[in-house]
Amino acid sequence: MSILIVDDEQDIRELVGDILRDEGYTVRLAANSDDCMAAINAEPPSLMILDIWLKDSRMDGIDILKTVKRDNPDVPVVIISGHGNIEIAVAAIKQGAYDFIEKPFNIDQLMVVVARAMETSRLRRENQELRRRDVASSEMLGSSAAFKALKANLDKVTKSNGRVMLTGQPGSGKEMAARYIHTQSNRAAAPFVTVSSASIEPERMEEVLFGRETPERGVEPGLLEQAHGGVVYFDEVADMPLGTQSKILRVLTEQQFTRAGGTDKVRVDLRVVSSTCRDLRAEIGLGRFRQELYDRLNVVPIAVPSLAERREDIPELTRHFIEWFHKSQGLPIRDLTEEAETVLQTMPWPGNIRQLRNVIERVLILGEGTGPIEAHELPGSEPKAQSDTNLSLGGAIATLPLREARELFEREYLLTQISRFGGNISRTASFVGMERSALHRKLKSLGVVGTNRNGGRGGDCDE
Numbered sequence: 001m002s003i004l005i006v007d008d009e010q011d012i013r014e015l016v017g018d019i020l021r022d023e024g025y026t027v028r029l030a031a032n033s034d035d036c037m038a039a040i041n042a043e044p045p046s047l048m049i050l051d052i053w054l055k056d057s058r059m060d061g062i063d064i065l066k067t068v069k070r071d072n073p074d075v076p077v078v079i080i081s082g083h084g085n086i087e088i089a090v091a092a093i094k095q096g097a098y099d100f101i102e103k104p105f106n107i108d109q110l111m112v113v114v115a116r117a118m119e120t121s122r123l124r125r126e127n128q129e130l131r132r133r134d135v136a137s138s139e140m141l142g143s144s145a146a147f148k149a150l151k152a153n154l155d156k157v158t159k160s161n162g163r164v165m166l167t168g169q170p171g172s173g174k175e176m177a178a179r180y181i182h183t184q185s186n187r188a189a190a191p192f193v194t195v196s197s198a199s200i201e202p203e204r205m206e207e208v209l210f211g212r213e214t215p216e217r218g219v220e221p222g223l224l225e226q227a228h229g230g231v232v233y234f235d236e237v238a239d240m241p242l243g244t245q246s247k248i249l250r251v252l253t254e255q256q257f258t259r260a261g262g263t264d265k266v267r268v269d270l271r272v273v274s275s276t277c278r279d280l281r282a283e284i285g286l287g288r289f290r291q292e293l294y295d296r297l298n299v300v301p302i303a304v305p306s307l308a309e310r311r312e313d314i315p316e317l318t319r320h321f322i323e324w325f326h327k328s329q330g331l332p333i334r335d336l337t338e339e340a341e342t343v344l345q346t347m348p349w350p351g352n353i354r355q356l357r358n359v360i361e362r363v364l365i366l367g368e369g370t371g372p373i374e375a376h377e378l379p380g381s382e383p384k385a386q387s388d389t390n391l392s393l394g395g396a397i398a399t400l401p402l403r404e405a406r407e408l409f410e411r412e413y414l415l416t417q418i419s420r421f422g423g424n425i426s427r428t429a430s431f432v433g434m435e436r437s438a439l440h441r442k443l444k445s446l447g448v449v450g451t452n453r454n455g456g457r458g459g460d461c462d463e
Contacts, residue, residue, distance in 0.1 A: 001046035001118060002026040006036045006064065007080070008055040012103075016049060019107060020114070033059035037067070041265055044072045047117050050097075052081035052088060062095060069096035070218045071264075076117040080105060140180050141320055142313035144422045146305040150177070153302045158184035163252075165297050166275040168304030171354030174275040175235060177304055181273055182231040190230030193223050198239040205244045206260060213262035222259065224251065224268055234274040237297065238283050242290065249293045272297065307349040307356060312422040314345050317353065321360040331364040339375040345420040347378070411446040414439075 003025050007013040010031070017027040028045065030036040032054055039045070048068065052061035059067070065077055079092040082103035089100040098117045101110060140151055157164055158181050166174040175194065182192045200208050211222030224232060234240070240248070251257050256267045274297045283289035307314070318336060325331040336344075349355055363377050400408065414432070421427040429439040 001121075002028060002043070003047045003049065003114070003118075004028045004030060004036070004039055004045035005049045006030045006033075006054070006061075007049075007051040008032065008053070008057065009051075012051075016110070019111075023111065025114075032057040033064055036064055037264070040068065040072065040075075042267060044075055046075070046121050047114065048075055048077045049114070050077050050079055052079055052092070062091060065092060065095045065097055074121065076121050078113055078117055139320075140176065141316055142310060143316065144310040144312040146310040146422070147313055150302070150305060151180075154180055155184070157181060157300050157302070159186065161271055163272045163274070163297055163299040165299070165301045166273065166304055167301065168275075168277065169306045169350075169352055170277050171352035172304045172306050173353045174277075174304050175233065176353075177302070178231070178233045178273040178275065182233075185231070185271070187230050187271055191227050192231050192233065193227035194233045194235055195223055196235050198236045202241040202244075205241055206247060209244065209248070210257050210259050211262075211266075212260040219259065219262070224257065224270065225259075225266055227270055228268045229270075231271045231273055234272065234297075236276055236278075237274040238276045238278040238280060238289060242288070245290045245293045249290065249296060252293075252296050307352040308419070310422070311345045311420050312424075314356065315341050317356060318344060318360055321357050322364065325361055325364055331361075332367065332370045334364065334367065334370060335372040337372045337374055340373045340378060342420070343375045343378050346416050407446055410442070411448060414443060414446070415448065 003020055005013045005016050005020075005027060007016075008031055013029050013031070017029055020027050028039050030039050034057070036050075050061050050064060054060055054064075061079060061081070065079070068075055068077060073096070076098035077096070079089075079097045079100045080103055081088060081100075092100050098120065099113050101113060140147075140154075142148070142151075154177055164178075164181060166177055168174050179192060182188060195209065197205075207222065209222050209224050211220050211225050213219050234248075247257070251268070252272065255269065256265045258265060280289050280294050280298070284291050284294060315336065318341075322331075322334060326333045344356075344359075351358070359379060362379070363373055367373065367377060414428070417428045417432055418425070421431070425439060426436055429436040432439070434442065
């Protein structure tokens with residue numbers, strides 16, 4: 001934590017600086033308002049000790065105080081003056097000064113004020129950090145091979161400062177992966193700020209990102225400034241306007257920018273994580289995304305698997321959502337029947353984890369008591385008018401001879417079960433009631449060459 005001392009008298013600022021250094025503080029010195037503002041723009045201090053009267057300076061202490069409290073309201077400012085009176089003290093406190101000390105001051109008194117001001121600064125930062133934290137959990141859940149591969153890749157990048165590009169289908173958990181990187185990194189105590197590129201109006205994008213300065217409202221920090229010291233997450237970066245892309249590229253290069261309507265350079269220390277569900281190389285070819293920005297963002301590419309690629313994780317994710325909705329909304333805690341679990345693992349999930357979450361919330365809200373969730377409560381599994389023992393055959397299968405129809409059913413049924421168990425032949429065989437070797441023979445006879453670990457067709461059957 002650093003302290004900035006601003007005083008036009010060299011002896012005073014150097015004396016105070018030496019005392020504070022002896023106490024273990026990092027100290028910077030400024031003789032006038034220009035030096036002061038340059039030091040603040042380079043890196044806001046944890047505390048300022050500011051002289052009211054600054055000889056040969058564009059701004060006096062009160063003007064500097066107003067500017068600091070406007071642009072950096074969390075920085076406590078202790079005012080010192082050799083010409084102090086009650087009016088100046090009251091004016092300084094009204095403008096946001098933490099305290100006022102009159103020259104010549106007692107060193108012990110100064111140290112008490114500094115210690116209290118630094119503690120206030122620390123508590124304020126902690127409170128803001130707690131308020132900024134999103135309620136969404138960054139806990140990563142799963143045990144499938146696809147999930148383990150994802151988590152292994154994420155763990156490799158958490159301790160670095162490299163830029164990460166997350167790719168995957170909508171709803172697959174890209175933001176959750178970004179939050180995991182943040183919470184496991186050395187920036188975990190700093191902000192995590194999401195930039196929703198698709199939801200911000202293009203004409204407001206730069207104002208939202210960089211902030212603005214107006215005479216009426218002063219400084220309004222943008223998202224990049226709010227993320228200083230932490231992680232900024234560009235969600236669906238392909239939706240960012242071309243004009244904004246060039247400015248973001250400049251920020252990534254220089255680590256500084258100018259607010260809309262302002263002139264001062266704002267320096268930021270950011271780690272950037274971005275995501276997309278689109279093919280950015282194709283977007284580059286169509287002239288909708290800048291190659292230079294892609295190169296800057298795509299330092300470490302990580303693919304986030306779809307829910308269909310990690311069906312083994314569906315029961316665990318479902319129980320997590322049930323518990324989460326119980327805690328957040330007071331919805332009942334319900335277990336799953338085996339039939340409901342099977343249906344969930346074999347349903348199509350074009351909306352991925354987000355869709356699963358929505359389905360579970362719907363079932364809990366419209367549910368039938370507090371007993372286990374039954375299969376018929378799930379969307380698309382409502383009871384039919386026919387008896388449960390009757391199956392409605394499509395026109396195509398109805399035209400086939402019994403042997404071919406049976407083979408078609410067996411083939412699709414077994415592929416569905418293999419996909420459900422993540423390509424694990426032993427678990428599939430156990431569930432369908434076959435010996436593992438018999439299942440291999442059956443798959444071969446049905447023309448199924450193999451499935452991969454995630455249930456995709458082709459390759460060798462895996463355990």
